[in-house]
Amino acid sequence: MAFSLPPLPFDRAALEPVLSAESFDYHHGKHHKAYVDKVNGWIEEKGLEGKSLVEVIRLAKDRNDRALANQAGQIWNHDFFWQGLAPEGSTRPSDKLARLIEASFGGQDGLVEKMAEAAVGHFGSGWAWLVLAGDALKVTSLHDGDTPLSLENVKPLLTLDVWEHAYYIDYRNERPRFAKTVLGKVVNWDFVSQNIEQDSIAKADQLVDA
Amino acid sequence: MADQSLSATLPPLAAAGPVFGLPPLPYGAGDLKPVLSAETLQIHHGKHHARYVETLNHLLSDRPDAPRTLEAVVRAAQADGERGLFNNAAQAWNHAFFWESMRSKTSRPGGLLAGAIASAFGDVDALGRRFIAEGTGHFGSGWVWLVARGDALDVISTHDAGSPIVEEGVTPLLSCDIWEHAYYIDHRQDRAGWLTIWWSMLANWHFADRQYGAALGHGEPWRYPAPRAA
Numbered sequence: 001m002a003f004s005l006p007p008l009p010f011d012r013a014a015l016e017p018v019l020s021a022e023s024f025d026y027h028h029g030k031h032h033k034a035y036v037d038k039v040n041g042w043i044e045e046k047g048l049e050g051k052s053l054v055e056v057i058r059l060a061k062d063r064n065d066r067a068l069a070n071q072a073g074q075i076w077n078h079d080f081f082w083q084g085l086a087p088e089g090s091t092r093p094s095d096k097l098a099r100l101i102e103a104s105f106g107g108q109d110g111l112v113e114k115m116a117e118a119a120v121g122h123f124g125s126g127w128a129w130l131v132l133a134g135d136a137l138k139v140t141s142l143h144d145g146d147t148p149l150s151l152e153n154v155k156p157l158l159t160l161d162v163w164e165h166a167y168y169i170d171y172r173n174e175r176p177r178f179a180k181t182v183l184g185k186v187v188n189w190d191f192v193s194q195n196i197e198q199d200s201i202a203k204a205d206q207l208v209d210a
Numbered sequence: 211m212a213d214q215s216l217s218a219t220l221p222p223l224a225a226a227g228p229v230f231g232l233p234p235l236p237y238g239a240g241d242l243k244p245v246l247s248a249e250t251l252q253i254h255h256g257k258h259h260a261r262y263v264e265t266l267n268h269l270l271s272d273r274p275d276a277p278r279t280l281e282a283v284v285r286a287a288q289a290d291g292e293r294g295l296f297n298n299a300a301q302a303w304n305h306a307f308f309w310e311s312m313r314s315k316t317s318r319p320g321g322l323l324a325g326a327i328a329s330a331f332g333d334v335d336a337l338g339r340r341f342i343a344e345g346t347g348h349f350g351s352g353w354v355w356l357v358a359r360g361d362a363l364d365v366i367s368t369h370d371a372g373s374p375i376v377e378e379g380v381t382p383l384l385s386c387d388i389w390e391h392a393y394y395i396d397h398r399q400d401r402a403g404w405l406t407i408w409w410s411m412l413a414n415w416h417f418a419d420r421q422y423g424a425a426l427g428h429g430e431p432w433r434y435p436a437p438r439a440a
Contacts, residue, residue, distance in 0.1 A: 169398075
């Protein structure tokens with residue numbers, strides 16, 4: 001019984017040169033995998049049989065089990081992050097998303113700028129988020145392994161990993177250039193558009209399989 | 211890169227507060243190879259550390275009443291809950307301490323410290339295992355420390371910019387940086403590998419001996435270089 005490492009939804013070289021195949025080998029093949037392995041090692045000990053990943057994240061919070069919340073949260077965060085990426089020019093915002101972006105940020109460039117600002121301004125490890133709050137788009141950031149499941153009344157739409165392991169191979173210390181390049185070029189706008197209509201939290205959920 | 215690190219040490223124009231410098235590395239950028247590449251040290255010192263010092267000076271530039279030592283700035287920022295100031299001041303201090311904690315040739319702890327290690331941990335190798343496990347188990351960014359509380363030794367980790375100098379009566383002896391930027395170029399995701407080779411090849415026991423002496427009341431502990439008065 002185990003959670004699985006969700007495969008990347010694109011070829012590991014499909015986002016070059018924005019994100020290299022090597023960076024995915026480490027980020028997906030080592031970091032994301034390590035979180036999955038760690039939680040799988042706890043399934044019996046922590047009584048996680050039959051649970052979904054989202055249930056595990058919520059119960060970890062209820063039990064005040066910081067280690068489990070971090071590791072399970074990172075499985076979910078990374079899966080959501082991969083789904084929000086796509087090869088340059090392959091996707092575009094729906095009309096509804098475009099209108100929301102226009103209303104909240106004055107346009108796509110404004111959104112990229114605002115989200116990059118949140119990414120750069122976040123001290124230490126964490127995640128920049130675009131969320132839907134009521135009928136407005138908002139940008140925020142969360143620390144370490146925290147997930148938007150902990151936020152009240154918002155729907156996560158898109159995330160950018162700002163742990164240093166996300167950009168050090170391709171961008172070294174340059175978090176601003178990493179954030180602007182990824183957000184400006186390889187966002188999966190189809191995924192973001194669908195998240196407005198759908199249960200986005202379920203998108204990175206999975207069941208412990210038998 | 212040299213230009214950038216130089217500019218980071220220049221005071222903001224019309225600074226009214228203290229202006230801290232970026233202490234130079236106590237060795238050449240290539241001297242810690244192969245554990246740490248020159249590229250790592252140039253970016254870590256010339257970009258990351260320089261940026262913390264630059265931001266710190268910016269935050270202090272309109273504070274003529276700010277304390278005149280970095281240790282006091284760190285403690286005051288912590289006490290006042292000034293997060294941004296604390297993060298940059300403590301990171302400036304932690305990095306300078308980290309550079310001192312490394313040496314191109316490691317050695318063994320001296321008599322006094324060796325005795326304290328024996329009574330607290332059994333031996334240096336057992337201490338090393340404890341130090342490596344503490345850093346490997348720390349989730350996210352932070353620092354691993356060997357510290358003395360009075361004459362008693364302990365291994366702790368601090369999160370993000372956390373620093374043991376905010377705790378009364380604690381003297382740090384050694385520190386290893388476990389932010390990913392410290393090891394990603396040379397060791398990728400392998401934090402355990404980084405801590406293991408750091409412990410066996412780079413730990414500066416001469417420095418730790420002096421720090422432990424200071425903890426016992428013999429001499430002064432290491433301090434961040436004094437600021438240039440405004």
